[in-house]
Amino acid sequence: MNADKVLVERRGNIALVTLNDPGRRNALSREIVRGVSVSLQRALDEGARAVVIAANGPAFCAGANIDDLRDGWMERPAPDEDPALMFERIAEFERPVIAAVHGPALGGGMELMLACDLVVACEAAWFSMPELGHGVIPNTGVALLPRVIGMRRAFDLILTRRRVAADEALDIGLVNRVVPAHAVLDSVLSLAGQVVEAVPPGALKAAKRNLRAHAAIDWERVVKSPLDVPKTEWREGLDAFMQKRTPDYDRFWREPATTLQGIEGD
Template identity: 90%
Template structure:
């Protein structure tokens, strides 16, 4: 595990996993994906009862690292570096996983919270899925978000890419608690302790297994879905983001124009 990008510590029976790439606002990178996956394995090996995922710096997670998106993530990344498979590990983890979100959670950061079982958010936190504007899709988000907020709201958040503040996220069911920003981590740790208090591990595992089974996710489709996006479109979107310019998507719309003619034409 990369000890710089992802920190791991024990808080009694709780494992605290902290994103720690402040220079990139904890954007999901190959290093962070490997680090979080390794931390989950370490937590299981140590027999912890729950995991809290938090972050250092002003942002919880600024989404996917653009350099990694441009360099292979849109086209079959290695399994140990695939964010979708990391989200799957979180969602299917045998112990409760709680996100402690103190600041913005964008794109992959919001998907990370969706993969967790519970979310504690600070008053300054907000959530957004800006992917379509960059010519990519939130492949895990399109699978998990409708199960959390319903299909209409999922379409709204994915298509409009708007910011959702913490209080609205609570109304939507995106988060379970909203607390003062300074109290996010302590509140998440306290909730984790409350959840696992006087509960045996087998029953906890069975509860999580069946909760997920009744809202099953096609993870194979999630992993493959980035390939549905035309390469020229995501290349333009990501290049524009890096070059700090407005992407030129009009040419793609012109290329897809279809003229419908009636029988009498």
């Protein structure tokens, strides 16, 4: 694990995992994905009763690292570097995982907090899934978001790519609590302590397992779904983002057969 990109410390019975790449707004990179996965296992091995995921800098997580997206993440990344598998580890983790969202959570950052069991956000936090505008899909988001806020709202957020402020996020059930910025971490640590206080680990694990089972996710589908998007489209979207220009998607609308080639056979 790259200790500079993911920090781990104990706060009593709680493992605090902190994304620590503020210069890139904690964008999910190979190093961060590996680091979070290793941190979860470390927390379990060391007997932590709950995990809090926080971040340093002004943003919680600004989505996926575009360089990594263009360099293999859209086409079968290594298992220990696959964000979807990291999200699955978080969602299926046998201890409670709570997100402390102190700033913007975009794209993969929003998927990260969706994978957590509970979310506390600051009043200035906001959420967005801009992926379609970049020619890619929020593959974990399309699985998790409808289960959290309902199908109609999920369509709204994914298709329009609009920003959701903290107060609306609380209203629609996207987050559990909204607190002042200075109180986010303390509030999350207090909530984590409340969750694990006076309950046995086996019952807690069983509650999580069965809550997830009744809203089952097809993680195999999640992992392979980026391949549904035609390569020409996501290349154009990501290249345009890197080159700071408007992507040219009109040509794909004029070539419907090409546009649909990524999902043939489904």
